Amino acid sequence: MADKAVISLTTGLEDAERVTVAFLVAVGAAETGRRTLVFLTKEAVRLALEGVAVGTACEGCPSLPSLLQRYAAAGGRYLVCPICFDAKGLDKGDLIPGAELGGTVPMWQWIGEDHAVTFSY
Numbered sequence: 001m002a003d004k005a006v007i008s009l010t011t012g013l014e015d016a017e018r019v020t021v022a023f024l025v026a027v028g029a030a031e032t033g034r035r036t037l038v039f040l041t042k043e044a045v046r047l048a049l050e051g052v053a054v055g056t057a058c059e060g061c062p063s064l065p066s067l068l069q070r071y072a073a074a075g076g077r078y079l080v081c082p083i084c085f086d087a088k089g090l091d092k093g094d095l096i097p098g099a100e101l102g103g104t105v106p107m108w109q110w111i112g113e114d115h116a117v118t119f120s121y
Contacts, residue, residue: 002034002114002115002116002117003033003034003035003114003115004034004035004036004037004110004111004114004115004116004117005025005026005029005030005034005035005036005037005116005117005118005119006036006037006038006039006107006110006111006116006117006118006119007022007025007026007029007036007037007038007039007118007119007120007121008038008039008041008118008119008120008121009022009038009039009040009041009044009047009120009121010041010042010043010044010120010121011042011043011044011121012042012043012044012045012046012047012052013043013046013047013052013053013055014043016055016056016057016058016064017057017058017061018121019044019047019053019057019064019121020057020058020061020062020064020067021121022038022119022121023038023064023067023068023071024062024067025119025121026038026067026071026076027067027070027071027074027076029117030070030071030074030075030076031070031074034117035075036071036074036075036076036077037076037077037078037079037107037110038071038076038077038078038079039078039079039081039107040078040079040080040081040084040099041081041084042081042084045080045081045084045085045088045090046088046090048078048080048095048096048099049090049094049095049096050094050095050096053065053068068096071098072097072098076098077098077099077100078096078098078099078100079099079100079101079102079103079106079107079110080095080099080100080101080102081101081102081103082101082102082103083103085101
């Protein structure tokens with residue numbers, strides 16, 4: 001069984017429900033002991049900035065801040081596409097804890113020779 005999980009997310013708060021589902025999957029993986037990486041691209045790179053992932057997507061959904069807190073507490077990490085990040089003129093000094101700039105090569109290096117379960121949103 002794969003002990004790593006990679007969740008690829010391209011959507012930002014323009015689709016908060018999709019973001020919530022991606023984070024529910026990431027939290028589930030991390031809280032069950034899998035080493036978990038959320039790979040953020042396109043508009044999703046903004047979610048790795050302090051104060052951006054806020055709000056609740058739907059009635060009965062957990063809030064985004066609570067999901068990010070649970071993910072961090074379970075040891076989850078973020079890899080943020082540097083091309084997407086730089087194209088938006090964002091400041092890497094504003095990245096949340098556990099987030100670092102890195103593209104596809106660092107993602108594959110993180111996976112290594114291990115098997116990884118992947119999800120894409």
